[in-house]
Amino acid sequence: MVDFSKCVSEMRTSEIRDLMSVAIRPDIITFAGGMPNNDLFPVKEIDEIYNGLDDSVKKEGFQYGPTPGYPPLIESLREYLRSKNLPVDTNDILITAGSLQAINIIAKLFINPGDKVITENPCFIGGTSAFKSYQADITGVPLDADGIIMEELKRAMENEAKGAKILYLSPYFHNPAGIIYSRQRKEQLLAYLKGKEIILIEDDPYGELYFNPEDEALTVPMKTIQPEPVPICYTGSFSKILGPGMRLGWLLASPEIINKAQLAKQSMDACSSTFTQVLADQFLRQGKMKPYVERLRKIYARRMKIMNDSLLKNMPPEAKWVVPKGGFYIWITLPENIDAKEILKESMARGAIFVIGKTFDPLGKKNNTLRLAFSHTPENEIERGVKIIAEALKARL
Numbered sequence: 001m002v003d004f005s006k007c008v009s010e011m012r013t014s015e016i017r018d019l020m021s022v023a024i025r026p027d028i029i030t031f032a033g034g035m036p037n038n039d040l041f042p043v044k045e046i047d048e049i050y051n052g053l054d055d056s057v058k059k060e061g062f063q064y065g066p067t068p069g070y071p072p073l074i075e076s077l078r079e080y081l082r083s084k085n086l087p088v089d090t091n092d093i094l095i096t097a098g099s100l101q102a103i104n105i106i107a108k109l110f111i112n113p114g115d116k117v118i119t120e121n122p123c124f125i126g127g128t129s130a131f132k133s134y135q136a137d138i139t140g141v142p143l144d145a146d147g148i149i150m151e152e153l154k155r156a157m158e159n160e161a162k163g164a165k166i167l168y169l170s171p172y173f174h175n176p177a178g179i180i181y182s183r184q185r186k187e188q189l190l191a192y193l194k195g196k197e198i199i200l201i202e203d204d205p206y207g208e209l210y211f212n213p214e215d216e217a218l219t220v221p222m223k224t225i226q227p228e229p230v231p232i233c234y235t236g237s238f239s240k241i242l243g244p245g246m247r248l249g250w251l252l253a254s255p256e257i258i259n260k261a262q263l264a265k266q267s268m269d270a271c272s273s274t275f276t277q278v279l280a281d282q283f284l285r286q287g288k289m290k291p292y293v294e295r296l297r298k299i300y301a302r303r304m305k306i307m308n309d310s311l312l313k314n315m316p317p318e319a320k321w322v323v324p325k326g327g328f329y330i331w332i333t334l335p336e337n338i339d340a341k342e343i344l345k346e347s348m349a350r351g352a353i354f355v356i357g358k359t360f361d362p363l364g365k366k367n368n369t370l371r372l373a374f375s376h377t378p379e380n381e382i383e384r385g386v387k388i389i390a391e392a393l394k395a396r397l
Contacts, residue, residue, distance in 0.1 A: 006113070007133050029352040029385035031372040034175055034328050040299065041243050042283070042292050049282045061275040067262050069095025069250075070277035076284040077250060085224045086234065092258035094265065095272050099205050099237040099249035104130040105264045106166070106233050109257070110199055111136045116164040118156060120148055122331070122360035122369065124175045127168050127203065139164070140362035145322050147171060147181035150188050157196075166199045172207035172219050173327025176360045176371035180210075180218050180325050190222060194229035205237040205249075208293050210326035211301035218325070223252065233257065238280055240328070241293055246276040300328070303374040303382065310383040314390035316397060328375035334368045338396060341367060346392035352385040 050058070068074065073095060078088045096102040103126065111117065113135035119128060121140025131138055139161040141152045148169065157164065171181035181189075193200065200222070207219040223234040237249035251261060265271075283289055307330055308323055320333045334340065340356040347353065357369025372389075374382060 006135060027351055029377065029381045031354045031377055031385060033376045034373045035244055035376050037376050040296065045288050046279055049279055057278060061278040063274055065271045065274035065277065067266050067271050069272065070274055070281060073277045073281035076281050080284055081252060084221065086221060086252060087223065087226055091252050092255045094251045094258050094261050095277060096249045096251055097247045097269060097272050098239055099203060099235040100126040102235040102249050102251040103127055103201060103203065105261045106201055107131050107134050108264045109260050110165045116161050117166045117168065118161050118164045119168045119362055121362055122176050122357065123362055124170055125359055128362045138362040143177050143179060145179055147185035150192065154192065164198055166201060168201045170203045172204050173209060173324060176329050177331045178324035178327060178329040179322055183218065186222050190225060190229045196230055198230055200230050200232045202232055202234045204234065205240050206327040208241050209297060209300055211297060211304065215325045242280065242283065246280060247273060248276055248280055300375060303379055306379055306382045307372065307374040307386060310386035314387045316394055318397060319393065328373050330372045330374065332370045332372065336368050338368050340370045342396055343392050346395055347389045350388045350392055352388035354389060
């Protein structure tokens with residue numbers, strides 16, 4: 001009998017990973033994967049960058065690098081974050097293997113078994129998995145269209161989540177809820193947190209992917225507000241704006257936190273890929289990021305409109321959703337008595353899959369919701385896939 005650790009006993013499989021084996025079937029339309037379509041990657045630009053590098057730089061890319069990150073990338077990333085008015089002169093940067101590693105490192109730094117963590121409900125499955133791996137006691141606080149519900153957060157922090165070490169939020173085109181926090185909600189949140197003994201993780205992998213220029217103001221990070229009312233760990237990623245396979249993210253935090261985070265990362269992987277860091281650095285330095293992201297915004301806006309129009313056309317009135325202003329996802333809420341797993345079974349039999357809501361519930365229970373990702377599905381398949389899901393739902397109502 002193999003005796004696994006208590007940390008492993010807290011882990012649970014992700015329904016998203018379980019669905020990927022089904023998603024590769026040619027007869028299946030999938031809205032499960034929260035990832036870009038392969039045809040959107042900047043292959044030509046990366047080819048140009050690599051072919052233009054000196055051999056000495058190419059060789060450097062194959063070597064180990066410093067744990068904090070490839071120094072030229074830290075420099076170019078600092079200027080990129082400065083353009084978003086983030087406090088890069090008073091904070092330090094750690095390059096990570098995607099923003100998930102940054103979240104995992106923060107959890108490692110602050111969580112002891114039994115410590116309390118507050119997340120949104122629904123919540124990014126990677127975040128809850130990281131916290132659970134350190135045996136945290138997680139409290140999920142519900143969202144509305146403007147963000148975390150303040151009355152529910154206050155109630156939780158005064159009761160079952162009293163003394164919480166970490167508050168984890170994804171305020172910008174939330175995964176899976178698709179919402180973006182209103183400016184007023186962020187102001188209310190920061191005012192309430194002021195002076196409290198808690199670490200705020202502000203996770204921002206999608207903030208660049210707003211659809212309309214007038215909504216850019218909503219993507220201003222809370223960490224830009226100085227002085228910080230509580231310590232804010234700002235995490236971001238190249239995964240959604242350059243490519244998940246780059247495996248590059250970052251953590252922007254106080255020097256005190258980054259110093260300990262470097263030690264934690266050393267025990268995980270020593271350093272992130274120098275090779276992809278070299279490419280990402282040049283992508284920023286050569287000014288390729290801005291036009292590429294502008295192109296992505298138009299494509300994702302079009303895909304979202306196709307999906308939303310299809311939902312309006314095909315979904316029964318019992319299905320409710322918030323039309324996203326950016327990002328990858330539309331979150332469907334169904335009547336309380338509907339089990340999304342049963343809808344998935346019916347929909348899969350008809351030829352389309354999605355991710356059930358239970359995946360994103362920190363307790364793995366609430367399941368009258370479902371996430372549709374429009375980012376990866378070919379545009380000409382979106383309407384047909386939505387119609388299949390709508391028919392499966394109508395069959396269960």
